[in-house]
Amino acid sequence: xxxxxxxxxxxxxxxxxxxxxxxxxxxxxxxxxxxxxxxxxxxxxxxxxxxxxxxxxxxxxxxxxxxxxxxxxxxxxxxxxxxxxxxxxxxxxxxxxxxxxxxxxxxxxxxxxxxxxxxxxxxxxxxxxxxxxxxxxxxxxxxxxxxxxxxxxxxxxxxxxxxxxxxxxxxxxxxxxxxxxxxxxxxxxxxxxxxxxxxxxxxxxxxxxxxxxxxxxxxxxxxxxxxxxxxxxxxxxxxxxxxxxxxxxxxxxxxxxxxxxxxxxxxxxxxxxxxxxxxxxxxxxxxxxxxxxxxxxxxxxxxxxxxxxxxxxxxxxxxxxxxxxxxxxxxxxxxxxxx
Amino acid sequence: xxxxxxxxxxxxxxxxxxxxxxxxxxxxxxxxxxxxxxxxxxxxxxxxxxxxxxxxxxxxxxxxxxxxxxxxxxxxxxxxxxxxxxxxxxxxxxxxxxxxxxxxxxxxxxxxxxxxxxxxxxxxxxxxxxxxxxxxxxxxxxxxxxxxxxxxxxxxxxxxxxxxxxxxxxxxxxxxxxxxxxxxxxxxxxxxxxxxxxxxxxxxxxxxxxxxxxxxxxxxxxxxxxxxxxxxxxxxxxxxxxxxxxxxxxxxxxxxxxxxxxxxxxxxxxxxxxxxxxxxxxxxxxxxxxxxxxxxxxxxxxxxxxxxxxxxxxxxxxxxxxxxxxxxxxxxxxxxxxx
Numbered sequence: 169x170x171x172x173x174x175x176x177x178x179x180x181x182x183x184x185x186x187x188x189x190x191x192x193x194x195x196x197x198x199x200x201x202x203x204x205x206x207x208x209x210x211x212x213x214x215x216x217x218x219x220x221x222x223x224x225x226x227x228x229x230x231x232x233x234x235x236x237x238x239x240x241x242x243x244x245x246x247x248x249x250x251x252x253x254x255x256x257x258x259x260x261x262x263x264x265x266x267x268x269x270x271x272x273x274x275x276x277x278x279x280x281x282x283x284x285x286x287x288x289x290x291x292x293x294x295x296x297x298x299x300x301x302x303x304x305x306x307x308x309x310x311x312x313x314x315x316x317x318x319x320x321x322x323x324x325x326x327x328x329x330x331x332x333x334x335x336x337x338x339x340x341x342x343x344x345x346x347x348x349x350x351x352x353x354x355x356x357x358x359x360x361x362x363x364x365x366x367x368x369x370x371x372x373x374x375x376x377x378x379x380x381x382x383x384x385x386x387x388x389x390x391x392x393x394x395x396x397x398x399x400x401x402x403x404x405x406x407x408x409x410x411x412x413x414x415x416x417x418x419x420x421x422x423x424x425x426x427x428x429x430x431x432x433x434x435x436x437x438x439x440x441x442x443x444x445x446x447x448x449x450x451x452x453x454x455x456x457x458x459x460x461x462x463x464x465x466x467x468x469x470x471x472x473x474x475x476x477x478x479x480x481x482x483x484x485x486x487x488x489x490x491x492x493x494x495x496x497x498x499x500x501x502x503x504x505x506x507x
Numbered sequence: 508x509x510x511x512x513x514x515x516x517x518x519x520x521x522x523x524x525x526x527x528x529x530x531x532x533x534x535x536x537x538x539x540x541x542x543x544x545x546x547x548x549x550x551x552x553x554x555x556x557x558x559x560x561x562x563x564x565x566x567x568x569x570x571x572x573x574x575x576x577x578x579x580x581x582x583x584x585x586x587x588x589x590x591x592x593x594x595x596x597x598x599x600x601x602x603x604x605x606x607x608x609x610x611x612x613x614x615x616x617x618x619x620x621x622x623x624x625x626x627x628x629x630x631x632x633x634x635x636x637x638x639x640x641x642x643x644x645x646x647x648x649x650x651x652x653x654x655x656x657x658x659x660x661x662x663x664x665x666x667x668x669x670x671x672x673x674x675x676x677x678x679x680x681x682x683x684x685x686x687x688x689x690x691x692x693x694x695x696x697x698x699x700x701x702x703x704x705x706x707x708x709x710x711x712x713x714x715x716x717x718x719x720x721x722x723x724x725x726x727x728x729x730x731x732x733x734x735x736x737x738x739x740x741x742x743x744x745x746x747x748x749x750x751x752x753x754x755x756x757x758x759x760x761x762x763x764x765x766x767x768x769x770x771x772x773x774x775x776x777x778x779x780x781x782x783x784x785x786x787x788x789x790x791x792x793x794x795x796x797x798x799x800x801x802x803x804x805x806x807x808x809x810x811x812x813x814x815x816x817x818x819x820x821x822x823x824x825x826x827x828x829x830x831x832x833x834x835x836x837x838x839x840x841x842x843x844x845x846x
Contacts, residue, residue, distance in 0.1 A: 229712055306755060350714075363759045373568055374759030375689075375714075384755050386748035386774055394777050396755050403742050403756070409725035416645060416723050416735050417742070418757060420702045420713030435725055438733050 197343040200336040200501040206450065206493045210340060213425065213448040218347050224446040226424055228348040233425040233448075234378075234415060234436060235341070237355040237362060240429045240452050241370065243322070243332040245461045250357045251293070252329075253316055255285065257300040268299070298400040301358060302382060306396040313364045327505065330369045335504045337427070337452075341370055344425070352423075354415060355379045356407035356432055360398070378418040380406045411436035424448065431476050437490060449490035453477055456496040459506075536682040539675040539840040545789065545832045549679060552764065552787040557686045563785040565763055567687040572764040572787075573717075573754060573775060574680070576694040576701060579768045579791050580709065582661070582671040584800045589696045590632070591668075592655055594624065596639040607638070637739040640697060645723060645735040652703045666844065669708050674843045676766070676791075680709055683764070691762075693754060694718045695746035695771055699737070717757040719745040750775035763787065770815050776829060788829035792816055795835040798845075 201207040217226040238244035258277040261268065268274045273292035276284045288296075301309070322329055341351050353372055355362055359379030366372040381403050384396040406414040412435050415423065425448035426433070426440035433451070441447045453464040454477065464477040485492055495502065540546040556565040577583035597616040600607065607613045612631035615623045627635075640648070661668055680690050692711055694701055698718030705711040720742050723735040745753040751774050754762065764787035765772070765779035776788045792803040793816065804818040824831050834841065 229706070359759070367568070375757070377759065381756060383743075384752050386751050386778070394751065394774070394781050396751060396778075404722075412725050412733065412735060413723050417720060418714070420699070420716065435733070439725070439735075442733050 197346070198336065198339045200339055200499060202498055202500050204498055206491050206498040209448065209450070209491045210343070213446060214343065214347050217424065217446050226445065230421065230424065231344075231347070231349040232352065232419060232421050232423045233344050233349045234352045234354040234419075234423040234427070234440070235337070236411075236428040236430070236433045236436070237353050237357060239454065240427050240433070241333055241337050241341075241353070242329065243460065245463070246323070248357065249320075249329040250361050252320070253313065253361070254296050254300040256316065256320075257312075258296065261299050274299070297358075301361070302398040302400040304398055306360065306384060306398060309360060309398055310364055313361055317365055325503075330365050331505060332503065333369060334452075334499070335501050336499045338370070338504070340427070341372070345371070349425070350376065352376045352378055352415075352419065354406065354411050354426075354436060356405075356410075359406070378406060378414045380404060380410070381414075407432045409435045412439035415439070426450075427452070429454070429477060431478055431481050434481060434484065441488065441490070449485075449488070450493055451477065451481070451485055451490055452493045453482075453495065455494055456499075456502070459502050460495055536685070537675065537678045539678055539838060541837055541839050543837055545830050545837045548787065548789070548830045549682070552785060553682065553686050556763065556785050565784065569760065569763065570683075570686070570688040571691065571758060571760050571762045572683050572688045573691045573693040573758075573762040573766070573779070574676070575750075575767040575769070575772045575775070576692050576696060578793065579766050579772070580672055580676050580680075580692070581668065582799065584802070585662070587696065588659075588668040589700050591659070592652065592700070593635050593639040595655065595659075596651075597635065600638050613638070636697075640700070641721060641737040641739040643737055645699065645737060648699060648737055649703055652700055656704055664842075669704055670844060671842065672708060673791075673838070674840050675838045677709070677843070679766070680711070684710070688764070689715065691715045691717055691754075691758065693745065693750050693765075693775060695744075695749075698745070717745060717753045719743060719749070720753075746771045748774045751778035754778070765789075766791070768793070768816060770817055770820050773820060773823065780827065780829070788824075788827070789832055790816065790820070790824055790829055791832045792821075792834065794833055795838075795841070798841050799834055 198207055198210065216222050216224050217231070219225060235241055238248050242249075255277055258274055262274055262278060269278060273288050273295055276288065276292075277296065304312070317328065317330055320328055322332055325332060344351055351370075351372055353362055353366055353370065353376065355378070357379050359377055359381040362379050363374040363377045366377050367374065383399045383401040383403055385399050386394060386396055388394055404410055404414050404417060408431070411433065415436065422443040423436075423440045424443075424446070426437045427450045428434070428437060429452040437449045437451070441449050454460060455462050455464050465479040465482060482492070484490070493499075501507075537546055537549065555561050555563050556570070558564060574580055577587050581588075594616055597613055601613055601617060608617060612627050612634055615627065616635065643651070656667065656669055659667055661671055664671060683690055690709075690711055692701055692705055692709065692715065694717070696718050698716055698720040701718050702713040702716045705716050706713065722738045722740040722742055724738050725733065725735055727733050743749055743753050743756065747770070750772065754775065761782040762775075762779045763782075763785070765776045766789045767773070767776060768791040772790070776790070780786045780788050793799060794801050794803050803816040804821060821831070823829070832838075840846075
């Protein structure tokens with residue numbers, strides 16, 4: 169018995185020592201990042217805010233991190249995924265309402281003329297979004313969007329858009345969550361649309377998706393079963409100044425960390441960094457035409473209509489000490505499916 | 508060494524056995540509830556939905572429980588706490604805008620005539636809410652509300668309203684959370700107001716408070732610091748049909764359990780129970796004039812304007828198998844400060 173007891177004790181001690189050694193070994197939480205100021209900023213932020221002996225320690229409940237989606241967590245070119253969805257939904261909408269076939273902008277979309285479609289005005293796009301995203305129940309919308317997402321493929325990578333997420337950002341999401349941060353998507357895209365896949369794609373549950381959102385109307389179907397109808401009434405345009413407004417509406421706390429890639433994210437980052445204590449502000453710069461796209465203004469890159477990382481934003485970032493992430497030099501790997 | 512090792516081993520075994528004994532002893536999670544159908548319904552629901560071998564098992568991510576506040580989690584008589592706040596804020600508002608002193612409904616509120624105040628119309632109340640809850644920054648509002656809550660006292664119990672929560676419901680909140688449920692407040696009250704104290708009072712963080720909510724407007728103060736201005740523009744009236752609409756807006760999932768006490772909660776409960784699988788629907792009936800108030804319709808009790816538990820709702824509950832909680836017979840203790 170004594171020998172047996174001793175053996176158990178030695179075993180228990182060995183287990184304890186191994187666990188402690190593993191913890192102190194500190195395996196790299198961001199293996200797809202090259203060493204540099206961006207990676208260092210993330211690690212320093214997490215270490216500082218989770219170290220109880222540090223005066224800049226942040227209590228777990230206040231650990232909120234917000235992420236723009238298009239261009240920050242996944243590819244936004246050649247078009248936002250949701251815009252492609254809406255354009256491809258037009259034939260089904262016209263089938264249900266044939267009178268739309270002769271009306272703009274539906275006529276142009278049905279023509280399939282990509283050049284003409286690229287010239288559609290913002291007002292035209294709003295009409296298309298309203299027609300394709302509202303007028304059905306929340307449940308029907310979810311089922312439709314899910315079906316489309318499973319079938320759709322990006323023209324360049326020949327993969328579903330849901331696979332075109334940036335591996336380095338997926339690592340940041342996981343690293344923050346492992347350190348007690350609640351991760352939120354704060355997107356100009358549709359809240360209901362992003363909720364359909366956010367959990368599967370990013371590990372972000374529906375209640376942590378903040379997006380552009382319309383009203384719903386509660387009612388009953390013929391069998392008396394309640395349902396929520398998606399209405400063409402905008403509650404919040406979650407872009408630019410709408411992002412801090414959406415954060416207050418949906419979260420009610422100022423984030424500690426914010427990630428974006430365009431002028432639409434500027435106010436979210438300003439709001440985040442205006443709070444006291446340690447804050448992290450990061451902007452993804454698309455400067456890698458070979459592995460992804462290059463459309464930032466800096467370093468002489470051509471500007472772009474979508475996801476505008478303008479020179480003014482770049483100057484603002486420099487002035488305020490926001491960290492610019494260079495896809496080209498900061499990211500060792502961009503996609504999980506590439507070596 | 509051998510004896511020491513043996514002592515440690517025996518100690519470890521003892522610790523393990525004690526822990527296991529404690530776990531299987533199943534201490535009562537709802538000690539302030541009398542045994543009866545209400546208590547049994549809650550325990551059965553939790554056991555069923557958290558037992559992996561049960562076909563009605565609910566995955567942790569889908570465990571959402573929603574609670575009305577006024578009359579369900581805390582006392583709503585003689586007036587909603589927030590209405591008292593708004594009425595008491597009127598003098599400060601008039602001080603800032605003296606021209607309001609001669610205008611209704613502010614004139615009546617300033618008169619202090621309680622009978623006249625009780626007769627104010629819904630439109631008058633909306634004017635008072637708009638004047639007292641908007642036009643300031645989100646941060647200023649929070650600071651003001653916090654100050655008032657710390658100073659204010661209920662006339663009957665001579666305690667802050669934040670202490671007038673129902674102990675049995677606090678136990679339900681904790682019991683559900685201990686079993687992986689995310690608990691939400693879904694209130695007709697102001698989202699920003701309830702967020703000020705929900706964490707301290709119920710252990711519910713700001714991001715899990717869904718309420719009546721107005722727009723905010725992002726801007727900058729003279730020093731260039733960003734802030735959010737509370738605007739007199741309603742985004743969602745989170746009552747009646749607004750409750751399921753608010754749940755979709757803020758949570759994006761159908762709750763598994765819903766608790767209310769009035770016709771304002773009926774649609775939330777309908778929506779909750781219309782989902783598949785195990786659901787829990789409960790209504791608190793105020794039938795205890797001695798220990799709290801009695802204003803339910805059933806059992807010949809007088810009806811009331813506030814927190815209307817109408818006969819129609821009672822019949823609906825009976826028809827649909829929603830559990831009615833009788834304060835008088837189901838609750839052993841009502842408040843934590845009473846024996």
